[in-house]
Amino acid sequence: MLKMKDFNMKAFFSPASIAIIGASEDFTSIGGKPIRNLINHQYKGKLFLVNPKYKQIQQYKCYPTILDIPTEVELALIAISSKRIKDVMEQCAEKKIQYAVLFGAGFAELGSTGEKLQQEVLQIAQKADIRLIGPNCVGCLNVLEQIPMGFATSFEAQTFLSGNVALASQSGAFGYSVFGLAQEEKIGFSYIANTGNQVDISTLDFLVEMLNDEKTDVLAAYLESIPDGEQFIDILKRAKEKRKPVIILKSGRSQLGQKAALSHTASIAGSSDVYEAVAEQYGAISVRDMNDMIDAMKIFSRKKYASGSKIAVVTTSGASGIAMADLSEEYELEMAELSSKTKEMIEGIIPSFGSSLNPIDITLQALNNKSILSDTIEALVEAEECDLVVVATTLGGKLGEKVCQDIIELDKKTEKPIIVTLTGRKDIVGGGLNILQNAGIPVYQTPSQTIQAISMLVKHSKYIRRSKDQTVTASQILLDDPQNVWTEEKVKPMLKNLHFNIPRGVVVQSEQQLQSVLNSFTFPVVMKVISQNILHKTDAKAVKVGIETKQEAINSFYELIENAQRYSPEAKIEGILLEEMLTEDGIEMFIGIKHDPTFGPIVACGFGGVFIEVLKDISLRKAPFGKETALEMIKSLKGYPILTGTRGRDPADINAFAEALSHVANFAYRQGALLKELDINPVVVLKEGKGIVALDGIISWGESLP
Template identity: 40%
Template sequence: MEDIKAIFSPRSIAIFGASSNLNSISGKPLRYLRQHGYEGKIYPINPKYEEIAGIKCYPDLVGLPEIPDLLLVAVSYKRIFNVLEQCTAKSVKNIIVFSSGFAEVGGEGKKLQEKAVEICRNSGIRLLGPNCQGVLNLHENVTAAFSGSLENKPLLAGGTGFVTQSGALGFSIFNLAQEAGVGFSKVVSTGNEADLHSLDFMEYMVEDANTKSLVAYLESVKDGDKFFRIADRALVLGKPIVVLKVGRSAIGQKASASHTGSLTGSDAVFDAFVKQKGLIRVDDIADVIDLAGLIEKTELPEGKGLGIVTTSGGAGILVADRACDLGLDICELPEQACRHISKFIPPFGSDINPVDVTAQVINDPDGFSNVLNTMLSVPGIHGLVIVVTMITGPAGEKMAHDIVMQTKKTDKPIVVAWTGGEKLMGKALQILRDGGVALFKSPVRAVDALGALMKYQVFRKKYLAEKQRSSLDK
């Protein structure tokens, strides 16, 4: 996996075809690398310029003062063989090809790609792409990519490792997630996967200390056995794999073939794999962001016992219905806990799970905190969903502070849906965000995300127990 390491952590990066127009595809990588504080050497290559943005520019690859760890290729597909010739001459081992015009256009493009791969194989070159948008390593300020999502500054480093077979969609997910406060460890857009493919990167990320969870946008899977091994490692290490796998429908599959040139496999078989290895399969990018954000912010729940606290009986029922659909346990509270909770809520509230504290909980300044604390101390509760409705002004802000405090005190994950608009609730919501609370747009999305992690952990424990048993048998 030395090649992948060089791609994620290059000590030097050369850019073949670097442009002095720093807003063009071939100019952006250089600008982004500098803007985001890349500390290694940068070598623009273009015979047209002496220097670009104050950095010495070289006429060709061979003239570079050292062998760059990584070469970004931003020239037309027509020049690929010239680039590879120079790579071979200079002993460059790792290249990322941004250019399109290869297998994704079919016919000649496909042949061109096959020939390029053959040259790479013979010269010991590892190729990422073509038709890809590059890689990020947020912990080491590596932004070897041209996506507009890199205009944001600073980029948030965190624990989400992201592999995407679609560059455009992938980096827009990255952008949405970043703006929702999700930090990433590493991101890779794999394009046509002519040589290195998604699973090569997932294999690396699963062992990466900075990566806490893996997210993948996939259209096809190259190597089922390898995915099995990666998923097994991820279960052992407790790193959930969230996967957005598209191409369920016949039309979707056809579109995929002309998109990144990949052939999607049978969706039923992929679903079987998901079940057997406890992957979390989601249907939309909103789910990806919800889950990645939650994993970033909290510990994994220990089981599927759910506590529900709301300021509205209706919200409690909504959450309970969804939790039942998901197969979570809405556990009964011990009598003592009920008695304690009943002290802080009016008679028309509910002191059983789902607990409805009603809007009157604010009458006692410690009431809400006490209820949360009591719920969190119930052993059968492994995670808490809190839904707050129209509690505005200082009362709402106090509740937000209470939630932040409880979140910091407990290892059990807490998810919050505050069903009010930004105009009225903005301040309370900001308190939650600043306090690192996992905040969701709706009660159902909150319980979906927490529920997915609960079921993941239940599966994982069972899986590891069985794995241990079968290794003892042998």
């Protein structure tokens, strides 16, 4: 593939000249709307119209082809059918345009024929160094300079509210619906990009540029696929460095959703569980629908982070406070325990029949005393024991407006986030609502919206504060013949170099070999069939534990071979593994690796043995990572309390398990695509200080070294 010139978002969004190919005098059509939108928003560059059907459209001359335009053209908006697209692209190549937005459908989203056409268009563009947006795209919007480049319904607004949020969306309908609804909430934007089938420039490419934009503080994206896993992770890493939150709605989570995404923009949606794990690991703010995305935009666009998770709620209604207290527990937030000093200060402000306990009920006496609410908020702003202040009120009219103005003044004086729940009809509370929204104060209609938004802010603030997880360097392991499948007799010696203990064992191929080594073993012992064709030995009755005597071992040798041959007559049996049996108590866990086509090696851990499929208590992360992330993985398991010691059990050696987990992760990362799958199950986690023991393991290798 030819190397394309770098994508310069500012050059694309601020073109000195635009040609609309397929221009129409019908301003309600796809070829006419872009003309009307640019005229209405007083585009200051040169506008050229191309369509052999017309001599002129309004005050603009219409050219037969783009080649007939006498001056240079930077951007082409192409509103023609897919049948004519190759000829038009050849003309654009000859004209040396820099960017082209392809509105038309009929490409890869329709299947193999459309995919072939899409690739042919891309090849024309690559040879001419033209960067493409689309196809199957409704256009892009430079909000800061009021330049609409497309036919989205949102472009028909008289003006656009500019601000510090940028949005990149594969879906035009979704992206501009979010934009329109967010504008109603007084959320301002810098840039909006719709990428459609993203044959060339992707949503991730736009996010890279948006991340570098000085006027953009919050990034949002709607993704139907992750075209480049490493680019996605790099964006999130750099976003943390720049303290710019990235809000993402990823569709295609269900099987039905994955099929819909494929037909929509020719995306191949990856594993939902893997995506969610990677997004959380690298600090993306995942949302489920457009309302959640807008709520996140509100709270993050204020550019205030939370120093902790302790919230203080002040309300004119006790019921609202109780609702927030209940929701706080659900979202893993804490209701701050107010100090005696803070309570004493609040008791001097609120009426005697109010409550200074958090949530604080100032009662509707606030209707008679206009300073009660603002004075209470100020006391909480000054209180070191709370990290965020939530105001829940239904006050409307002039009093509500005054209170909202007071909140703005207090917000200006503190870095502590102040969030408002303002409930009521807009004709009653609308004045105060407008005051808060215009000042950028996060304001929500319900306690549930408020607490969910706070939860996102608190979680991301914690991620921002976290120091970089230092990955460990896996021990240098010389791999002998890394191909096909390694069964446990080859895997276990390697695991010893990755901080695992392994039982003493030897593989025997005959009764004579077995008898010659039995005297050196301490009973009880374990015996297992070794075969690349039998990976689940328990199902095949190809493993036997608790063998106490030499004769029992000899009998087991023949019994296991017979069971294996009955289970899989074609199986090649390489021998019987004889091991000393672990007799210490421990908790069975597992560690697994799978090479994901988008993100590379993904590490899984959870409770192991025969309970993997039953409990399905699994945590995922992308390799590589260090011990801190490994500990987070373990702590996120629902069964984590079992490891810490319950009902008189001793705590397990969590640190040893975390150490080994991080070493396995980094070993897998070093192998790259060569390592297809690794399964260590069970890993017995012994009592604290005793370490861990790997009792079984298997590796599936790729065909060649990376």
